[in-house]
Amino acid sequence: MEYFYQAIVEHSPNGMVLLNQEGQVVFINPAATSLLGLKAAAVIGKKMDGLVAFHHPKDGGIYELTELPYAKTLVTGANFKDVTMGLKIGQNPERWLSVSSDLLLKENEEIPQVLITITDVTAHVQGVLNSQTREKHLHSVISAMDDILFEIAPSGKILNGWTNLPEKLFFPLEQMTEKSVYGLFPEDLADQFRSTIQKSFRTNTTCEMEYQAPFTSHEGTWYKLKTRPISASHENLLVNISDITEAKRAKEQLKAMDIRWKFVLENADLLLCDWDLTKHSVSISGSLAKQLDLHTTEITIDQIKNRIHPDDLDTFNYVLTKCLNGDDKLYTQDYRIQRSDGSYTWLHAKSVVTGYESDGKPDRILCIGSDMTGWMNILEEVRISEEKFNQAFQYSGIGKALVDIHGRFMNVNQTLCKILGYPSEILENLTFQQITHPDDISTDLTYLAELVKGNIDSYNMEKRYLHKQGHFIWCSLTVSMVQNADKQPAFFVSQIEDISQIKRQLEILEHQTSELDLANNRLENNLRQLEEFDQIVAHNLKGPASNIAMLLQQMENCEDTEEKEQYLQYLSQSSDHLLQILQDLTQVLDVRKATVLEFELCYFKDILQDIIGSLSNKGYDFDKVKISTDFQLTGIQYVKTYLQSIFYNLVSNSLKYIRPQVDCQIHLQAYECGSYIKLIFRDNGKGIDMTKEGLHLFKFKTTFKQNDRPGVGLFLTRYQIEKFGGNIVVESQLGEGTVFTIVFEKNKLHKPQA
Numbered sequence: 001m002e003y004f005y006q007a008i009v010e011h012s013p014n015g016m017v018l019l020n021q022e023g024q025v026v027f028i029n030p031a032a033t034s035l036l037g038l039k040a041a042a043v044i045g046k047k048m049d050g051l052v053a054f055h056h057p058k059d060g061g062i063y064e065l066t067e068l069p070y071a072k073t074l075v076t077g078a079n080f081k082d083v084t085m086g087l088k089i090g091q092n093p094e095r096w097l098s099v100s101s102d103l104l105l106k107e108n109e110e111i112p113q114v115l116i117t118i119t120d121v122t123a124h125v126q127g128v129l130n131s132q133t134r135e136k137h138l139h140s141v142i143s144a145m146d147d148i149l150f151e152i153a154p155s156g157k158i159l160n161g162w163t164n165l166p167e168k169l170f171f172p173l174e175q176m177t178e179k180s181v182y183g184l185f186p187e188d189l190a191d192q193f194r195s196t197i198q199k200s201f202r203t204n205t206t207c208e209m210e211y212q213a214p215f216t217s218h219e220g221t222w223y224k225l226k227t228r229p230i231s232a233s234h235e236n237l238l239v240n241i242s243d244i245t246e247a248k249r250a251k252e253q254l255k256a257m258d259i260r261w262k263f264v265l266e267n268a269d270l271l272l273c274d275w276d277l278t279k280h281s282v283s284i285s286g287s288l289a290k291q292l293d294l295h296t297t298e299i300t301i302d303q304i305k306n307r308i309h310p311d312d313l314d315t316f317n318y319v320l321t322k323c324l325n326g327d328d329k330l331y332t333q334d335y336r337i338q339r340s341d342g343s344y345t346w347l348h349a350k351s352v353v354t355g356y357e358s359d360g361k362p363d364r365i366l367c368i369g370s371d372m373t374g375w376m377n378i379l380e381e382v383r384i385s386e387e388k389f390n391q392a393f394q395y396s397g398i399g400k401a402l403v404d405i406h407g408r409f410m411n412v413n414q415t416l417c418k419i420l421g422y423p424s425e426i427l428e429n430l431t432f433q434q435i436t437h438p439d440d441i442s443t444d445l446t447y448l449a450e451l452v453k454g455n456i457d458s459y460n461m462e463k464r465y466l467h468k469q470g471h472f473i474w475c476s477l478t479v480s481m482v483q484n485a486d487k488q489p490a491f492f493v494s495q496i497e498d499i500s501q502i503k504r505q506l507e508i509l510e511h512q513t514s515e516l517d518l519a520n521n522r523l524e525n526n527l528r529q530l531e532e533f534d535q536i537v538a539h540n541l542k543g544p545a546s547n548i549a550m551l552l553q554q555m556e557n558c559e560d561t562e563e564k565e566q567y568l569q570y571l572s573q574s575s576d577h578l579l580q581i582l583q584d585l586t587q588v589l590d591v592r593k594a595t596v597l598e599f600e601l602c603y604f605k606d607i608l609q610d611i612i613g614s615l616s617n618k619g620y621d622f623d624k625v626k627i628s629t630d631f632q633l634t635g636i637q638y639v640k641t642y643l644q645s646i647f648y649n650l651v652s653n654s655l656k657y658i659r660p661q662v663d664c665q666i667h668l669q670a671y672e673c674g675s676y677i678k679l680i681f682r683d684n685g686k687g688i689d690m691t692k693e694g695l696h697l698f699k700f701k702t703t704f705k706q707n708d709r710p711g712v713g714l715f716l717t718r719y720q721i722e723k724f725g726g727n728i729v730v731e732s733q734l735g736e737g738t739v740f741t742i743v744f745e746k747n748k749l750h751k752p753q754a
Contacts (some may be wrong), residue, residue, distance in 0.1 A: 015097075015118030018104075019070055021111060023047045035097060035118050037089035048116075055086030057096065057125065070101040070114045077103050077112070084125060096125035148241040151230070154201055156180045156194065159236065168243060170215055181239075186214050193225070200227035200237055210244065222248045271347060273367035275301060277324075278357075293340035309336035309344055319351050323365045328353045334372070346376040399475075399496035405452075405489050407431035419475065419498045421468035432494070437464035437472050444477075451481050452489050462499065474503040548575065599749075602643045603635040604670055604679075611647045620655050625664045627651075632671040637749055642720040649713035650740055654683035659735070677749075679742040688732040724749055 015032030017025060025043045033040050036052050043051055048070065054063045065071050069080035081100045088094055098119040105112050148168060151160040157180055161173045169176070171184065181197070182190040192209055200207040206228040213221040226240045274283045282299050284292075292307060301320075308316050312335035319331045330352045336344040347369040355364030393400050399416030401409050408431045417424050420435065433441060440463040447459040458480040464472040476497045484490040548571060555571075558564050608629070616622055636643075651666065658664045662684065669680040721728050725748035732738040 015116075017048065017116040017118070019048055019074070019114045019116065021074060021113070023049065023071065023074060025051075026113065032116075032118055035095070035120055036087065037092075052087060054097075054099075055088065055094070057084050057086055060086070069099055070116050073101040073103050073114050074112070079103060084121065094122075095120065096122040150176075150181070150239040150241070152181060152197065152227075152237045152239050154235060154237075156182050156197065168218075168221075170213070170218065189214050196225065197227055197237060197239070200229065204229050210248075221245050271349075271369035271371065273304070273349075273365075273369070275365040275367070277363045277365070292337065304337075307338045309338065312336055323351055323353050323362060326353065326356075326360065326362050328362075334376075344373075345371060346373045348372045399498070401432075401494045401496065403432060403492040403494055405491065407433050410491060416496055419473070419496060420465055426468075435466040437466070440464055448479070448492075451479065451492075462503075465496075473498060473500045475499060597639045597642075599637045600640055601635055602638045602640050604631045604633070604668070605629070606635075607640075607644055607647050608651075608668065610644065611651055614648065615652060615655065620652075625655065625666065627666045627668070630667070630669045630671075632669075633677065636670075636677060636744065638724070639720075642723070646717050646720055646742070649717045650681040653713065654681070654685055654738070657683075657685040657687075657738075659684070659686050675746055677744045677746060679744070681740040681742075682737065684737040687734040687736050687738055688730070689734055690730075690732055 012029060013031055015035040016027075016029045017032050018027040020026050024045055024047055028038070028040050028043055030040070032038075033043070038051060049065050049068065054068065055061065056063065063085065066075075069083045073079060079100070079102045082098045083100070085097050085099050086094050087097055098121045100117040102115045102117070103112055104115050148163040148165070149161065150158050153159055157178060158176050159178075161176055163169065163173070166173065176184065182194055184190075185193065189211060192211060196207045196209045206226060208224060208226040210222060210224050213219060213223065221243060222245045224242050224244045226242075227237050228240070230236055230238050272284065275281075276283070280300070282301055282304065284294075284299060305313070305316070315333050316335055319333055322329070322331060330350055332348075332350050334346065334348050336346055338344055349367050349369035351365060351367040353362040353364070354366045355362065357363045393411075394413050396413060396415060399419045400413045401416055402411040404410050409428045412424050412427050414424070417427060420427065422430070432444070436444060440461075443461060444463060447456070447461060450456045451459060458478060460476065460478045463475060463477055465475055467473050476499050478495040480493050482490045482493060552571070555564055555568070608627070612622055612627070654666050655664065665684045667680075667682040669678070669682070671678055718728055721742055721744075724744070726742060726744045728740060728742050730738060730740050
């Protein structure tokens with residue numbers, strides 16, 4: 001019996017798949033492998049959801065695992081019947097399957113299995129989908145109609161009705177259904193409906209009629225009614241009612257327009273020529289006869305030819321020959337025709353064949369012309385004006401160009417080509433943006449935008465153009481705009497002058513002025529330094545020299561040996577002090593006199609390290625001093641001995657004036673600030689009373705005490721900084737510390753100040 005059942009399953013037309021509780025395929029029959037596009041050997045032991053992907057029939061989306069019937073059966077134990085699912089196999093069309101799942105549980109076993117039954121329902125589903133599609137298309141077509149549709153029985157009863165425009169109905173649709181169309185309207189209109197509808201029933205053809213709305217609610221509205229049998233096997237009529245009010249109105253307007261056109265044609269100044277070839281006569285309008293000073297409207301073609309200007313006769317004959325040969329093309333020509341006083345009138349004429357004989361030969365030619373003498377005179381004035389413009393444009397001593405709204409050179413003169421070095425054929429394929437210096441393009445475009453907006457009438461600017469040889473030249477640019485008839489920008493007129501030579505002369509003048517200013521500043525600085533030096537000599541040398549003279553005088557009058565030795569000791573001290581002052585003055589003079597100095601890249605960290613070592617050798621304990629740095633620059637080009645001296649004097653100055661019981665902190669900074677370099681020395685020492693010492697801080701000062709020379713180091717520091725155009729300033733508060741700021745100008749670091 002088991003073999004019998006197996007044979008039934010194997011040969012069943014329905015697909016059958018047996019799954020275990022893990023969703024794995026235990027058995028699959030040939031029908032299932034065919035329907036699912038699988039091979040039996042490749043699916044046994046595999047999970048069903050990993051083998052095929054089923055689609056929803058509505059939106060085509062993929063079924064999730066939890067939505068699959070056999071998965072639900074495994075989880076809930078419930079059976080599912082005839083679930084329609086889509087399946088796409090390779091490039092084949094969509095296949096639609098009916099899937100059922102049943103829970104199987106053998107006797108004395110607790111392990112469930114699920115039997116999936118699969119049936120191909122593609123034909124049925126596709127038929128339903130096609131029907132739905134046709135219904136949607138039909139609905140779309142009907143929804144787009146603005147007509148009124150009725151289904152009417154032979155008795156005149158309205159069976160169904162439909163419209164997108166219910167406002168066009170005389171009565172609500174529900175009030176008209178199941179009523180006779182003849183009873184809804186006045187008797188005379190009902191009789192017209194009856195006649196048309198019955199004729200359509202009787203002849204089984206389409207009939208139509210036009211009528212005007214009989215009710216005040218739709219007064220003035222015209223309708224067209226069409227009746228047509230629904231089908232040969234259907235006894236009812238389809239009645240289509242459309243609003244033709246606009247068409248009727250257009251027809252009336254066309255009729256009125258035709259009347260007006262005839263009136264205009266008869267009374268306008270159009271020049272009409274109607275040539276009847278069978279009669280060999282030409283009828284002309286009264287306006288043309290007046291133009292030609294003729295006393296008749298009946299003339300011959302030769303009379304017209306005799307009036308044509310000799311230069312235009314060939315054109316006239318060409319058109320005439322074409323028409324005589326039967327060419328029905330509309331020909332347009334301009335020619336001059338002579339008046340009786342000898343002057344010429346310009347005519348703009350259109351000629352066409354309007355009639356033919358039975359053998360196809362033309363028998364009538366119509367020519368309609370208009371007097372364009374005034375227009376031709378204007379064109380001549382424009383031509384002369386353009387000629388004048390072209391002369392002024394091409395032979396101007398200033399570079400000129402016509403530029404379109406996108407910046408392309410439309411036309412350029414030879415002067416501009418000479419200025420920029422480009423041939424005209426190359427320049428007219430470029431835009432001004434392509435040959436403008438990058439630093440000038442933004443300004444140029446900003447002005448151009450203001451010109452287009454109408455905020456300015458023109459603009460002038462100096463800008464640099466790229467010469468063909470690769471260098472930039474300075475030019476003065478003046479731009480104005482030409483508008484079209486709609487007041488929109490048509491093109492720009494640019495006038496360009498080469499000002500490179502002027503620019504070079506101005507640069508030379510500015511450089512000379514700058515050099516003169518520098519020389520004046522150097523002179524003022526030298527005078528100030530000379531005055532200071534004069535004061536130094538007068539003040540600092542006078543004291544020690546006077547002391548020596550006084551001590552010598554005292555020694556001459558002194559007889560006590562011990563007292564003389566004391567005076568000799570004083571003399572030695574004064575002499576040493578005088579020598580120290582002379583040594584300091586010599587150092588200052590060395591700084592002033594130095595003209596040939598060797599610049600090199602001085603690294604701030606290396607110089608600071610050297611200074612710390614030098615000061616350590618002189619007894620300063622740097623274990624108690626915290627020195628921090630913020631060097632955003634590694635160094636500068638400078639005279640190394642000068643920069644070492646500057647570091648030495650400023651760092652040693654901070655070490656000399658440490659506050660008791662306070663850890664000494666010195667902070668050094670170096671950074672760029674625009675065209676300047678700043679070097680800052682900051683400490684937390686005793687500080688300086690700027691109200692007393694501020695004015696004399698950088699001056700040469702000495703006392704009689706040995707090794708106590710406040711101000712000498714700062715004086716030298718100032719000289720070494722000012723030597724190269726630098727500057728030093730100080731900020732300080734008593735008890736808080738001091739900040740020295742040195743400012744160097746980058747462009748002066750390589751130019752020693754004499």
